[in-house]
Amino acid sequence: GAIGLVGTSANAAGEELTPNTLEEITSYNNYYEFGTGKSDPANNAHQLETADWKITIDGMVDNPGEYALADLMDGLDIEERIYRFRCVEAWSMVVPWNGVELADILNKAGVQSDAKYVAFETVVQPDNMIGVRRGVLDFPYVEGLRLDEAMNPLTLMATGIYGEPIANQNGAPIRLVVPWKYGFKSIKSIVRMTLTDEEPDTSWNKTNAREYGFYSNVNPEVSHPRWSQASERVIGGGLFAARQDTLMFNGYEKDVASMYDGMDLSEKF
Amino acid sequence: MIDTINTTLRRIPAWTIYMVGAAWAAWLFYLGLTGGLGPEPINALEREYGALGLKLLIAGLAVTPLRKYAGINLLKFRRALGVTTFFYILAHFCVWALLDVGTFARVWQEIVKRPYVTVGMVSFVLMIPLAITSNNRSLRKLGGAAWRKLHKLTYLIAILGGVHYLWLVKGFQIEPIIYMIVILALLAARLKWNRRKSVMA
Structure with a gap:
């Protein structure tokens, strides 16, 4: 069951993870469509329109089309996964997600054998999104995974946190969670997934390729050009909390390292 | 109107800046301790102190142009603004380094x-000699001309502080710009545009 899963694959480092409170998880966010401050998403994301959510799945799939969220989730088991969440800005929290494996959704769409990547896209609602109107990034926000990363059992499509529907500021109604990569890879409020044979564009890479690579695996040995990634501030620890050391692949090395065998991770960062 | 402002300003003692500055810094620290700055208070406090330091620095730089162009006299507050700037940047540095x-x-x-x-560090270090010589004794010892020359370092400090802020944000953000x-x-308001004219004349 869900508990067993939490104790095994989801918690690769083998120690008990204590989740952050829902209050912490919903009040400290990066969601640049709603502003660049950490509390901006909590203040502004109520404007996000999530009714009748549809996701387009296209590209190299057998069953392309526009799916209602409910149809996409139909028949899939929603599990709880307690994952570490490590932001590229060197802070971290622990989130008890509820969701389904991305692989299960992709299998419904029928991935064709020549597909190598999945491209993702976040909704754009300029009237509701102050960050979009200000042009903080080149919107829509886009992200991508290699197909083996997308199919990895750790890769989740989350629809809830703490058993409740995911809050708008956390990426309602459905978002990606890739726990061994920096948080910005875990794209929010997804409206499109495209199977392709070319490495897709990713938003932060387009903005600053020197600082943000396509892979963006959590790696304490590869610094961000402007700050160290060797340690992280833990959300919720208070003013006098010490930093903790960042773990290779955010603690999920055992489950994911083999996908990158032979790759120079300082070059493919 | 300007006279009323200046009369009012004359009634406010310069130490008000120190009092309000210290009280506000303490209040922010208290908010950080008690959750008022959000679930990650370290970075939040760091940014609050840094941004306030930059605002005070700008306020200090505004004194001369305000007098020159608007006739508002804030000169007696300038030292307090400068010292309080240093205090906030020191606090900013301490939160960053220690916490x-x-x-x-x-x-x-x-x-x-x-x-x-x-x-940012160069900017902070350059502030130290200015903070140390911010008293009357140093002004007398150095002599007015040398003191004023030394305190022109403020211009460089301000530019470096602005660059520090521009450099640390992600994406296109309007505030540091x-x-x-x-x-x-x-700084441009201090340039003597008429110098060229007189040369030409």
Whole structure:
């Protein structure tokens, strides 16, 4: 069951993870469509329109089309996964997600054998999104995974946190969670997934390729050009909390390292 | 109108700036301790102190142009503004070094390896001689001309502070750009445009 899963694959480092409170998880966010401050998403994301959510799945799939969220989730088991969440800005929290494996959704769409990547896209609602109107990034926000990363059992499509529907500021109604990569890879409020044979564009890479690579695996040995990634501030620890050391692949090395065998991770960062 | 402002300003003692500055810094620290700055108070406090330091620096730079162009006299507050700026940047540095980064080795590594930290650090270090000589005794000892020359370092400090802020944000953010424009505008307001005219004449 869900508990067993939490104790095994989801918690690769083998120690008990204590989740952050829902209050912490919903009040400290990066969601640049709603502003660049950490509390901006909590203040502004109520404007996000999530009714009748549809996701387009296209590209190299057998069953392309526009799916209602409910149809996409139909028949899939929603599990709880307690994952570490490590932001590229060197802070971290622990989130008890509820969701389904991305692989299960992709299998419904029928991935064709020549597909190598999945491209993702976040909704754009300029009237509701102050960050979009200000042009903080080149919107829509886009992200991508290699197909083996997308199919990895750790890769989740989350629809809830703490058993409740995911809050708008956390990426309602459905978002990606890739726990061994920096948080910005875990794209929010997804409206499109495209199977392709070319490495897709990713938003932060387009903005600053020197600082943000396509892979963006959590790696304490590869610094961000402007700050160290060797340690992280833990959300919720208070003013006098010490930093903790960042773990290779955010603690999920055992489950994911083999996908990158032979790759120079300082070059493919 | 201007006279009323100046009369009112004359009634406010300069030490008000120190009192309000210290009280506000303490209040922010208290908010950080008690959750008022959100679930990650270290970075939040660091940014609050840094941004306030930059605002005070800008306020100090605004004194001369305000007098020159608007006739508003804030001269008697300038020293307090400068010292309070230093106080906030010192607090900003302390939160960063002691609460955020944590160890001396890591602090040194960040200063040496991260250009935006280096720039901020240079700006802070340049403030130290100004803070030390901010008293009347130093002014007398150095003599007015030398003292004024030394305190022109403020211009460089302001530019470096603005660059530090511009450099640390992600994506296209308008706030640091506005700060930089204001700093450059206040410095430009000091240029003596008429010098060229007189040469030409």
